[in-house]
Amino acid sequence: MRIKTKEGGQILILVFIALGVALFTVLFIIGGAQIYFQNASYSADAEKATAIAEAGVDKALASLNKTGGSYNGEAETSFGNGSYSVTITSQDAGDKLIQSTGYIPNKSNPKVKRVVKITASRGIGTSFVYGIQVGEGGLELGNSNVITGSVYSNGSISGGNENNITGDVWVAGGPAGSPDQETDCTDSNCQDFIFGKVVNGNSQLDVAQSFQPTSTGSLNKVSLKLYKVGNPPDITVRITADDNGKPAKNSVLATGILYSSLVTANPPGFGFVDITFNTLPNIIENTTYWILVDTSADSGNFWVWQNDLAQTYTRGSPAWSPNWNTGNPTWNSVNGDLSFKTIMGGGITSITGGNNFVVGGSVHANTISSLAIGQDAYYQTISNSTVGGVSQPGSADPPPKVFPISDANVADWKNQVDKPETTTVGDITSCVSTLGPIKIVGNVTFNSNCSVVIKSPIWITGNLILNSNNILELDPIYGTTSGVVVVDGTVTLGSNNRLQGTGLGSSLLMVLSTYDSMANGGISAIVINNTGNNGVYYASKGIVEPGNNNTYKELTAWGIKLINNSTINYETGLSSTLFSSGPSGTYSLVRGTYQVK
Incomplete structure (x- = not known):
């Protein structure tokens, strides 16, 4: 088909x-x-x-x-x-x-x-290592005092009889009285040198300033004059030797951290910020060394270093590199001098006790005298002391610790209220229900039984006096953040005065005195009498007398004096794994x- x-x-x-x-x-x-x-x-x-x-x-x-x-x-x-x-x-x-x-x-x-x-x-509380941080003024103890916790002091410690420190003690090598090298600038010669980002097509990430010391010895710390833009991360600072006019990447003598929290924005602008190192490097007079700052690129979060176009510094020069640690790094010169200070080591520091001066933990100091040490001892010289653990003669001096608040931070707080609309002239001498944010050109005195809600910051150009049974509490609107009362004069507390945060998280209310005890014949910046006082107190240039039977969340000062029969039991303090006493210091999310x- x-x-x-x-x-x-x-x-x-x-x-x-x-x-x-x-x-x-x-x-x-x-x-x-x-x-x-x-x-x-x-x-x-x-x-x-x-x-x-x-x-x-x-x-x-x-x-x-x-x-x-x-x-x-x-x-x-x-x-x-x-x-x-x-x-x-x-x-x-x-x-x-x-x-x-x-x-x-x-x-x-x-x-x-x-x-x-x-x-x-x-x-x-228990998530802090209990500690006390003291500056170059050191810690003075009379008789029969007890410090529950550990001590890190940038100056010497001396004491009489029957004193007891339950934790570890570190006495850092002391600084010289004035900078060995420094450069700064004024007026129109001061310009910005930006780093930590790409500038005009150049990756200005790593910056260095060279210097030549005029004396031989240990380098105690350096200071850099900076401000920041945005919120850049902490950065590493190194001291290196010289390699034919550039930093020697294979000869790093010491390493430290520049903490971003110590650097402010603009305004208030430039401020010197201290950097200490993991060791105290020995440097030789008339030899070139470099302060090397290492960053990464971030167009929104970067740094500005003050640059002196007059080039008045004759013992060094600045340079920048896109990567200091590459195989053969390229360094480019900077027109000017970057503002800095170097502070050499000073005299020998020590801890000296009287009869029955007991340290329950380990002791780290150049010179140790008349102590009963429960654990190990690290020293150059020791006398009239007993060591319960291991003796370590010939140990290097501990490096100093940077204080947690810089002068630039203080200037920033002041700047926030240094305005006509937030300034009042005259003393405050009676209770108020709310105070701040404000600049008070005068003194503040709260006699007794005042309950004051604090709005931060407060700047008092005169003195602060709290007699008895006063409560200063940070306004709840601040949530988990903290507040500060800056006092240019002295601070005096009677009894049962309480300084409180909001009660949320780690919120604190801090009283900070800028009073300079060194320049004022040794007069104390903060004097706290006995019984029932609490809070956070800070005096980077002043002496604090903390009294007896008081509770402190944190106490930091250039110098601290305990007379007789005082007990300091810190709730919080200097968190460091260097301290073996107390619960482990921990960070949590x-x-x-x-x-x-």
Whole structure:
């Protein structure tokens, strides 16, 4: 039987249509599967990058606790099938912002990256190592005093009979009375040198200033005159030798951290900020060394160093590099001198006791005399002392500790209320229900039973006197943040005066005196009488007399004097793994601050 041609053509067309539909369906299924696979793969990589970033947060927390808060992050660390980088930014004396970025497969060529940000905070009470931080004025003890906790002093400690420090004691090598090298500028010669970002196409990331000391000895600390833009992370500062007119990357003598929290914005602008180091490097007179500051690029968060265009400093010069630690780094000269100070080591520091002066932990000092030491002793010279642990003669002097608040921080607080609308002239001598934010040109005296809600900051140009049973409490609107009362004169407290934060988180109310005891014949900046006082007190240039039977969350001063029969039991203080006494100082995550993007 013969098939007609017209019918055969129609069948062929139907076959082609059926094949086309089948092919389209197959291709559609394959394409959809491929897109699904790609999306699934990207989602899986995104989850992995987030997990890697969170691993970086875990590492940062562990490192902060291991180092007592001095951990400064890391550029890139391999983890699983990716890597992470971590930056640490100090937000205040107790809080740090951790930013961890996870990469798949690496930082240089990431297919996927995720950023995790979270705030870590020191706890209060048992999550702090109990400690007391003292400046070059040192700690003076009379007889029969008890300090429950540990002591880190940048100056000598002396005491009479029957004194007891339950924790460790560190006495740092003392500084010289004035800078060995310094340069500053005035008026129109002062210009900005920006670093930590790309400037006019140049990656001005690492900056260095050279200097030549005029004496041989240990370098105690350096100070740099800076301000910041945004909120850049803490950065590493190094002291290096010289390599034919540039920093010697293979000859780093000491390393320290410039804490972002100590540097202010503009206004108020430039301020000198101290940096101390992990060791006290020995440097030689008329030899070139470099102060090297190492940053990373961030167009929104960077640094400004004061630059003297007059070039009045003749013993060194500045330079910048996109990467100081590459194989053969390129250094570019800077027109000017970057403002800095170097402070050499001064006289020998010591701890000296009388009869039955007991230290329950270890002692680290150049010279130790007349102590009963419960654990180990690290020293150059020791006499009339007993050591319960191991003696370590020939030990290097401990390096000094930077105070947690800089002069620039204080200037910033003052600047916030140094305006006509927030300034009042005249003394305040009676109770008020609310005070601040305000600048008071005069004295403030609260006699008895005043209850005052404080709005921060408050700047008192005169003296502050609290007689008895007064309560100063930070307004609840400040939440978990803290407040400050800055006093240019002296501070005197009677009994049962209470300074309180908001009651949320680690909120504190601090009284800070700028009074200079050294320049005023040794008159104390803060005098606290006996019984029932509490709070946070700070006097970086002053002497504090803390009295007896009082409770302090934190106490920091140039010098501290305990006369007789005083007991200091710190709730919080200097958090450091150097202290073996008391509960471990720990950082923990603040609930509600976790962010991922």
